[in-house]
Amino acid sequence: MGVQWLLVCHGLVTLLVVVSFLCGQWPIFQGTFIQRLHTFLTFGAFDYFRRFVEFVFGSRGTNALYITQYYCCDRPNPILQALYLAIVGGTFYLIVISTFNYIPSYYMGGYHRYTSVLAVGVGFLLFLLTSFSDPGTINAENVSQYLSLYPYDNIIYSEKECSTCKILKPARSKHCSICDRCVARFDHHCGWMNNCIGEKNTLYFVMFLLWHFFLCVYGTVAIGLVLAGRLKELEVVYILTAYYGIENSYRSLAPHVVQWLISSYNTQILIMVFLAIVSLLLSGFFGYHFSLCVSNTTTNETFKWEDYLSWQRKVKEAKASTEALKASLDDLSQETTKPQQSKWKSFFKRSKLEQDDGVEIIKNNIYDRGFFQNLYEIIYPLSSRHSFSAHKLKTG
Ligand SMILES: [Zn+2]
Numbered sequence: 001m002g003v004q005w006l007l008v009c010h011g012l013v014t015l016l017v018v019v020s021f022l023c024g025q026w027p028i029f030q031g032t033f034i035q036r037l038h039t040f041l042t043f044g045a046f047d048y049f050r051r052f053v054e055f056v057f058g059s060r061g062t063n064a065l066y067i068t069q070y071y072c073c074d075r076p077n078p079i080l081q082a083l084y085l086a087i088v089g090g091t092f093y094l095i096v097i098s099t100f101n102y103i104p105s106y107y108m109g110g111y112h113r114y115t116s117v118l119a120v121g122v123g124f125l126l127f128l129l130t131s132f133s134d135p136g137t138i139n140a141e142n143v144s145q146y147l148s149l150y151p152y153d154n155i156i157y158s159e160k161e162c163s164t165c166k167i168l169k170p171a172r173s174k175h176c177s178i179c180d181r182c183v184a185r186f187d188h189h190c191g192w193m194n195n196c197i198g199e200k201n202t203l204y205f206v207m208f209l210l211w212h213f214f215l216c217v218y219g220t221v222a223i224g225l226v227l228a229g230r231l232k233e234l235e236v237v238y239i240l241t242a243y244y245g246i247e248n249s250y251r252s253l254a255p256h257v258v259q260w261l262i263s264s265y266n267t268q269i270l271i272m273v274f275l276a277i278v279s280l281l282l283s284g285f286f287g288y289h290f291s292l293c294v295s296n297t298t299t300n301e302t303f304k305w306e307d308y309l310s311w312q313r314k315v316k317e318a319k320a321s322t323e324a325l326k327a328s329l330d331d332l333s334q335e336t337t338k339p340q341q342s343k344w345k346s347f348f349k350r351s352k353l354e355q356d357d358g359v360e361i362i363k364n365n366i367y368d369r370g371f372f373q374n375l376y377e378i379i380y381p382l383s384s385r386h387s388f389s390a391h392k393l394k395t396g
C-alpha cells in the first residue's frame, strides 16, 4: 500500500504545483493557498534565495546573481531548449527501457516500437523548425514590405518608430528586447524555443503544441495497453479468482488489480501520470493559441486590448461620475420646488455609475477576417505570398 500512497501524493503535488504556477493569479484563487503558492513560485522563492545569497556572500554575491539572472532570463540562451530535450529524451528513454520489452503484446502490435520513434522524431523536427526559423525579422531592407501587410487600426497600433532599430514599426509588430529586433505580427518570445513567435513561425509553434499533446496521449494510452496486455498474458484475474478466492466482479477485483499493477510496474505508472498531466496542460495551451489564431489576435495584442478596454472603462466611469455630480448639484438647487422622492424609491434606484449610458465598450479587431481566412493566414503567412503588397487589408 505504501507505493500506492506515494503515487497518489506524487500526482497531487505535481498537479498542485502546476496549477498554482499557471493559474494562481485567477480571481477564483484569490486569498487561497494556491495564490500564495503562486506568489512563492514566481517571486517569493527567488527573493528568499537572493536574501540568502546576500546574507552569505554580501553584495558581490547578489551582483553575481543579478548578472546570472540577466543572462538566463533577459538574453537569448539555450537553457530551456536543453531542458526540453532532456525531458523528452529522458521520458522516451525510460519508456524504452521499461516498456519496449513487452511490445508486441496482447493489445499492441510490434510496429509501435517504430511508430513511437517516428512520433518523437516529428516532435523534434517541429521543435527545430520553431526554434530556428525566422519569425519575421524586420530590417531596413524589408520594412516597406511589412508596412504594406497590415494597416494601422489607430486603436492599439499607430504609426511609430522603433527607438532601437530606427525604422517605422509596422502594425502588429513589436521590438523583442531579448532578441533585440523588431518582429512582424509578434506573438511572444518563447524561452523554450529561444526564439520569437511571429508572423512566419506561428504555424510551427501551434503544430508543436498540438503534436506534443498527441504524443503525450499516445504515450499514456500505449503504456495503458501494454499493462492491460500484461494483465491478460499473466492471467492475473484468473489467479486472483481461482487461487485467492476473490469474487469475480469488477468491484472486488479492481483494488487487487490496481495494487498488483502499482507494485509490479511503478515506473510505467509514474510515466503515465506524468504524461497525462502534461497532455492536459498542452491541450490548454493549444486551445488558447488556436482560439487566438482563428480570431486573428496575438498574445501581445490580448494584453494591448486588455489595457485599452480597462482604460475605456475608466473613462466611461469618470464621465458617469461627473454627470452624477452635476445631477446631484442640480437636484440640490431645485430641492425646494421639487416634491421629495420616496425613501424606498431612492433606495432601489440604480446609481448613475451603474446606469448604462448606451456607449458600449467593444473590441474592434480589424484584422479578424473570419475563421477560415484567419486560419489560412497562419498556414500561409501574408509575407510569403507572391504579391507581397497586393494583400493590403482594407481598413474597413
Ligand atoms: Zn525594433
Ligand SMILES: [Zn+2]
Pocket (backbone or CB within 6 Å): 176, 177, 178, 179, 180, 188, 189, 190, 195, 196
Ligand atoms: Zn525574441
